Amino acid sequence: MEKSIIEVISRPEKKDWKPLLTRPRFNSFKMENKVFNILEQVKTRGNAAVRDFSLEFDKVFLEDCRVTKEEFDEAEKLLGEQAKKSIVTAIKNIERFHRNQIVHEKPIETSPGVKCWQKSVPIQKVGLYIPGGTAPLFSTLLMLGIPAVIVGCERIVVCTPPNIDGKVHPAILYSAKIIGLDKVFKIGGVQAIAAMAYGTETVPAVYKIFGPGNQYVTTAKQLVSREGIAIDMPAGPSEVAVVADETCVPAFVASDLLSQAEHGTDSQVMLITTKEEVVQPILDQLQIQLNSLPRKEIAEKSLQNSKIIIVNSVTEAVDMINEYAPEHLILAIKDAAQFANLVTNAGSVFIGNYSPESAGDYASGTNHTLPTNGYARIYGGVNLDSFLKKVTFQEISEYGLFNIGHAVMEMAAIEDLEGHKRAVKLRLDSINEK
Amino acid sequence: MEKSIIEVISRPEKKDWKPLLTRPRFNSFKMENKVFNILEQVKTRGNAAVRDFSLEFDKVFLEDCRVTKEEFDEAEKLLGEQAKKSIVTAIKNIERFHRNQIVHEKPIETSPGVKCWQKSVPIQKVGLYIPGGTAPLFSTLLMLGIPAVIVGCERIVVCTPPNIDGKVHPAILYSAKIIGLDKVFKIGGVQAIAAMAYGTETVPAVYKIFGPGNQYVTTAKQLVSREGIAIDMPAGPSEVAVVADETCVPAFVASDLLSQAEHGTDSQVMLITTKEEVVQPILDQLQIQLNSLPRKEIAEKSLQNSKIIIVNSVTEAVDMINEYAPEHLILAIKDAAQFANLVTNAGSVFIGNYSPESAGDYASGTNHTLPTNGYARIYGGVNLDSFLKKVTFQEISEYGLFNIGHAVMEMAAIEDLEGHKRAVKLRLDSINEK
Numbered sequence: 087m088e089k090s091i092i093e094v095i096s097r098p099e100k101k102d103w104k105p106l107l108t109r110p111r112f113n114s115f116k117m118e119n120k121v122f123n124i125l126e127q128v129k130t131r132g133n134a135a136v137r138d139f140s141l142e143f144d145k146v147f148l149e150d151c152r153v154t155k156e157e158f159d160e161a162e163k164l165l166g167e168q169a170k171k172s173i174v175t176a177i178k179n180i181e182r183f184h185r186n187q188i189v190h191e192k193p194i195e196t197s198p199g200v201k202c203w204q205k206s207v208p209i210q211k212v213g214l215y216i217p218g219g220t221a222p223l224f225s226t227l228l229m230l231g232i233p234a235v236i237v238g239c240e241r242i243v244v245c246t247p248p249n250i251d252g253k254v255h256p257a258i259l260y261s262a263k264i265i266g267l268d269k270v271f272k273i274g275g276v277q278a279i280a281a282m283a284y285g286t287e288t289v290p291a292v293y294k295i296f297g298p299g300n301q302y303v304t305t306a307k308q309l310v311s312r313e314g315i316a317i318d319m320p321a322g323p324s325e326v327a328v329v330a331d332e333t334c335v336p337a338f339v340a341s342d343l344l345s346q347a348e349h350g351t352d353s354q355v356m357l358i359t360t361k362e363e364v365v366q367p368i369l370d371q372l373q374i375q376l377n378s379l380p381r382k383e384i385a386e387k388s389l390q391n392s393k394i395i396i397v398n399s400v401t402e403a404v405d406m407i408n409e410y411a412p413e414h415l416i417l418a419i420k421d422a423a424q425f426a427n428l429v430t431n432a433g434s435v436f437i438g439n440y441s442p443e444s445a446g447d448y449a450s451g452t453n454h455t456l457p458t459n460g461y462a463r464i465y466g467g468v469n470l471d472s473f474l475k476k477v478t479f480q481e482i483s484e485y486g487l488f489n490i491g492h493a494v495m496e497m498a499a500i501e502d503l504e505g506h507k508r509a510v511k512l513r514l515d516s517i518n519e520k
Numbered sequence: 521m522e523k524s525i526i527e528v529i530s531r532p533e534k535k536d537w538k539p540l541l542t543r544p545r546f547n548s549f550k551m552e553n554k555v556f557n558i559l560e561q562v563k564t565r566g567n568a569a570v571r572d573f574s575l576e577f578d579k580v581f582l583e584d585c586r587v588t589k590e591e592f593d594e595a596e597k598l599l600g601e602q603a604k605k606s607i608v609t610a611i612k613n614i615e616r617f618h619r620n621q622i623v624h625e626k627p628i629e630t631s632p633g634v635k636c637w638q639k640s641v642p643i644q645k646v647g648l649y650i651p652g653g654t655a656p657l658f659s660t661l662l663m664l665g666i667p668a669v670i671v672g673c674e675r676i677v678v679c680t681p682p683n684i685d686g687k688v689h690p691a692i693l694y695s696a697k698i699i700g701l702d703k704v705f706k707i708g709g710v711q712a713i714a715a716m717a718y719g720t721e722t723v724p725a726v727y728k729i730f731g732p733g734n735q736y737v738t739t740a741k742q743l744v745s746r747e748g749i750a751i752d753m754p755a756g757p758s759e760v761a762v763v764a765d766e767t768c769v770p771a772f773v774a775s776d777l778l779s780q781a782e783h784g785t786d787s788q789v790m791l792i793t794t795k796e797e798v799v800q801p802i803l804d805q806l807q808i809q810l811n812s813l814p815r816k817e818i819a820e821k822s823l824q825n826s827k828i829i830i831v832n833s834v835t836e837a838v839d840m841i842n843e844y845a846p847e848h849l850i851l852a853i854k855d856a857a858q859f860a861n862l863v864t865n866a867g868s869v870f871i872g873n874y875s876p877e878s879a880g881d882y883a884s885g886t887n888h889t890l891p892t893n894g895y896a897r898i899y900g901g902v903n904l905d906s907f908l909k910k911v912t913f914q915e916i917s918e919y920g921l922f923n924i925g926h927a928v929m930e931m932a933a934i935e936d937l938e939g940h941k942r943a944v945k946l947r948l949d950s951i952n953e954k
Contacts, residue, residue, distance in 0.1 A: 168930050169930055169931075169934055171927070171930075172926070172927035172928075172930035172931050173927075173931070175631075175924060175927040176927055176931060178630075178631075179630035179631055179634065179924065180630075182628060182630045183628060183630050183636050186626070186628040187625075187638065189623055191621075192620070194616060194617060194620040194885075196612075196613035196616045196617050196884060196885035197609075197612075197613055197884075197885075200613065200879075200884050200885065202617050202884055202885050202886050204621065204900075204903065207864050207865075208864075209897070209898055210864065210865075210897065221935040221936045221937060222934065222935060223935060224931075224934070224935070225931055225935065255934075257934050293897050293898045294898055308746065312742065314754070314893075314894070314895070316898040316899070320748070335950070337946055338943070338946060338947060338950075341939070341942050341943040341946050342943050344939045344942070344943075345937070345939040345940045345942070345943040346939075347939070348937060348938070348939035348940070349937075375939075375942065379938060379939055379942075380936075380938045381936075381937075381938065381939065385939065422915075423915065426913055429911065430641050430642075430644065430911075431641075431644075432911055433911070433912070434911070434912040434913070434914070435911060435912070435913045435914070436914055436916075437913060437914065437915040438915055438916070439947075440916050440917060440918050440920065440921045440947055440951075441914055441915060441916040441921075442921075442943040442944055442947060443940075443943065444928050444932060444940040444941070444943045444944050445634075445914065445916055445921065445924060445925075445928055445944065446912075446914055447928075447932075447940060448927065448928045448931045448932065448940075449924045449927045449928045449931065450630060450631075450634050450636055450914050450916060450924060451628075451630035451631075451634065451636050451914075452636050452912045452914055453912065457909075459748075460748070461748070462909075462911075463643070463644065463727050464643055464727045464728055464750040464909060465750070465909055466638075466909040466910035466911060466912070467910070467912060469638065469910055469912075471905065471910075475896075475898060475899055475900040476900035476901070476903055476905075477863065477864075477866055477867070477868070477869060477896075477900060478867070478868040478869070478880075478886045478887065478900070478901060478903075479860055479868070479869045479871060480868070480869070480870055480871065480875055480879065480880055480884050480885075480886055481856075481857065481871040481872055481875055482870075482872070482874050482875040482879055482884060483874060484874050486874065487874045487875075487876075487879065490609060490613065490879060490883045490884060491879075492606070493605070493606035493607075493609040493610055493882065493883045494606075494878050494879055494881075494882045494883050496602050496603055496605075496606035497603075497606050497607070497610065497658075497659055497882045497883065498878060498881075498882065500603055500656065500658070500689075500691050501655040501656060501657060501658070501659065502655045502814075502815075503655060503779070503782060503783075503815075504782070504813060504814045504815065505775070505778045505779040505780075505781070505782035505813055505815065505819065506779045506782070506877075506878040506881060506882075507878070508775050508778075508779070508809065508813075509772070509775040509776050509778075509779040509876040509877065509878045510876055510878050510879070512771055512772060512775050513772060513873075513874055513876060516769070516772075517874075
């Protein structure tokens with residue numbers, strides 16, 4: 087019997103969902119020693135260690151890894167007009183979507199004379215890691231760089247691996263240039279994370295590191311996060327869930343599944359359908375489209391981690407999605423907007439037949455740095471807030487302290503913190519003496 | 521020569537600031553094995569392990585650790601009227617401040633036919649750890665519980681250590697009851713973090729754990745965060761910086777420094793002043809107030825970790841504060857509001873002579889769960905967002921895809937992701953065929 091392109095499971099009972107929805111678990115403990123050693127070397131030896139590891143892993147020796155003005159200019163010349171135009175379209179939409187997230191916090195008087203407010207303040211120093219390996223992810227540079235520029239981070243450092251000739255893809259350099267990032271360093275992998283975390287003679291240190299990467303990069307981010315460097319979110323393989331019914335277009339659904347499956351052999355795609363009759367047409371389309379896909383081998387492997395699940399009702403589909411918590415969710419169903427309202431756990435939701443995930447990956451404006459691996463239960467994707475922190479302020483007048491002071495003193499006394507109580511009492515006494 | 525109550529440093533040069541502003545570093549690696557063992561035991565043995573560790577560490581055996589309705593009722597009877605009134609005042613202000621943070625996200629059309637929006641969704645399951653050791657921190661229960669209730673987290677679990685009689689302080693139980701939390705478990709320390717992270721037969725598992733604790737609790741939170749449980753923020757010893765000039769009231773400043781110093785021997789307080797002449801009056805007040813402080817010994821020790829620094833100008837004071845990034849910042853200076861505008865790195869800022877830190881600790885409305893240990897450079901304190909995640913949505917019409925589709929295809933092609941390109945191409949072709 088021929089092996090199926092993807093496993094199909096029909097109407098599983100709810101008690102059996104858990105194993106169906108479990109992702110292959112990645113164990114970062116295994117590679118920790120190796121990664122830790124690279125981090126330590128860069129921490130103590132700086133540029134020299136970065137050069138050594140670039141030679142070892144990227145097979146390239148660079149005396150100076152900072153991208154020069156000449157290289158930016160050359161990239162601009164090399165990149166085609168159509169590409170540039172597309173990048174500008176994407177930037178415009180990404181910028182609009184993220185600017186729309188700006189919040190104007192207003193002070194509130196919680197009690198008369200007690201004025202309190204929050205203020206959003208940019209994180210001063212951020213680092214963006216842009217993988218270059220199998221694909222030059224200039225789209226990720228846009229997704230991370232644009233919100234950092236909007237909020238006004240003072241220092242934005244970019245690291246991206248060079249190719250074997252010591253070059254970076256022109257689309258990455260052009261994107262950096264046009265959004266205004268000039269601190270771009272040709273460093274990849276763990277050594278890049280280390281350089282941004284600790285700083286070197288050339289690379290300035292940052293407070294928070296963003297960006298995807300392979301398991302080594304992910305482990306490096308986890309390790310530096312224990313030393314006080316913030317990271318965007320725990321990263322895992324990319325994934326999509328599609329919910330389809332009889333209103334879907336099987337060719338579209340298949341193309342969406344494949345566009346996720348081609349990312350990497352560890353990607354996972356899930357199709358959940360309330361209508362059994364759509365399964366065969368989608369399977370047929372999957373096979374046809376797969377045959378001509380350049381990344382066929384990758385997609386084929388990731389389809390083996392993947393599933394088509396037939397459920398009994400729309401309610402079950404909603405429950406299953408919220409339990410799975412997909413990074414991307416495509417709704418190719420009747421009343422998709424209504425379904426979307428019931429979704430609590432997902433990174434980014436694509437509503438209707440003309441909202442493919444690719445649109446959000448590149449140019450609709452939403453961010454494509456999203457929680458994988460079930461983290462959508464807890465985290466949202468990267469947004470403007472990821473580059474901000476909120477500082478709280480309060481300004482209390484004498485009258486204000488008079489209003490709340492007794493509550494403060496009483497509560498401090500119960501917590502056995504007499505010093506806290508006295509800080510109020512001294513002030514109330516001074517008011518009374520006036 | 522008598523040892524000074526606190527070190528005074530006059531006009532240090534900027535190049536020498538770093539060691540002055542460095543906190544004593546806490547190394548969580550040291551206690552990891554011990555903590556890891558407790559986590560593993562609770563993970564595999566559930567309630568039985570929790571009972572064992574409660575007996576070992578809290579010297580109490582509890583067959584059932586869930587707080588009963590009778591215990592809540594008893595707490596309400598035991599607590600004095602003044603205390604209840606104070607708690608109600610605090611709740612009202614905390615609720616007002618946090619409700620004011622609700623954001624109504626509006627969809628935006630990034631290109632014609634491309635509608636994108638964010639939606640704030642509560643994290644379904646959260647756990648709150650409320651220490652009970654030297655002080656019953658019912659104020660922390662309010663600070664964590666109120667925003668969780670406002671956003672509508674479905675499951676809110678509270679763990680707090682019992683005393684030697686197996687009881688919890690009535691102020692904690694009353695606070696829980698009045699804000700509507702009924703899942704309170706008498707478990708402390710690492711075993712509490714483990715119970716909430718993994719769940720036991722009695723304690724339901726959660727997705728995100730909040731709350732302060734000692735170094736063991738902090739290490740436990742760090743370790744479970746590597747297994748996919750989110751935590752509020754890395755916690756360290758509490759700290760305050762006061763900026764004072766000739767307009768300050770030395771007795772107030774001293775009381776603020778002591779109210780922080782009494783927290784624990786590892787607390788740190790810093791006084792930064794532009795006016796040398798205020799130092800002696802503040803030192804005198806420190807000595808006077810310290811002598812009668814119940815927690816004198818604790819405060820005395822933490823003053824030894826602390827410093828008074830005289831600087832040359834207000835500008836230098838601003839720079840020093842932003843470099844130190846204090847958890848709490850009190851501004852007892854002329855033009856305090858103007859100074860506050862220049863603060864980029866601080867957890868919570870208290871403006872003017874009548875805004876003591878105690879007010880924010882208990883009842884002004886702002887949250888007292890704040891970034892310590894310099895983390896204010898990267899994180900804000902707990903706020904409404906800490907209990908929410910943002911899900912993004914997009915709904916693209918045929919016309920919308922027509923508008924952005926070519927940009928998506930071009931970009932996907934550059935990234936060598938043909939499948940991504942096809943997901944759009946198939947759709948554009950189908951539109952053209954119509």
